Amino acid sequence: MKYTRIATIALAIAAIGNSVQAQATLPPAQAEVRKIDLENKKITLKHGEIKNLNMPGMTMVFVVKDAKFLDDVKTGDKVSFTADHINGVFTVLSIKKAN
Template sequence: MKKLFLPILLLLSFSAHSVEWTKGEIRRIDIDNKKITIRHQEIKSLDMPEMSMVFQVENAALLQSYSVNERIEFVAEMKDKKYFVKEIRKSN
């Protein structure tokens, strides 16, 4: 039983910390209000279908190197009943 328990524990630990990157396209950037509108694919971890929506960011500097119509990948999370972009990177 102990031999089976450790691999299961490691698998559960890994899946709890995995990050879901989602592809999207920037539709609008509002640096002053720390918001970005993204047309994105389904976000399974948030049970969210493909759509366009406004996300917030905690730090406006995260948005400074991006522009409208740019293809991106991002990590989203829900915090205090609001949706945030936690990480973002340029996509091909």
């Protein structure tokens, strides 16, 4: 029983580590913020190609991993962001104003 618990914890830690590593290697995409929905932690972006998702440029709604991201941007801002498909949902993992 103790071995099973240790193995489960080790696998969970490894999964978290892999997620962080994958996030660090995602290529950034460029976009313009079209709408911010603070209540639902969503952002609408008119984005260019998102290479890691094999997604062409379009306008779409993303969930944000951290609601704090929405405090740093406003409608009309040009941004650089990373996104991934997590648990069936397109999710912004990082976002910052473009230079």
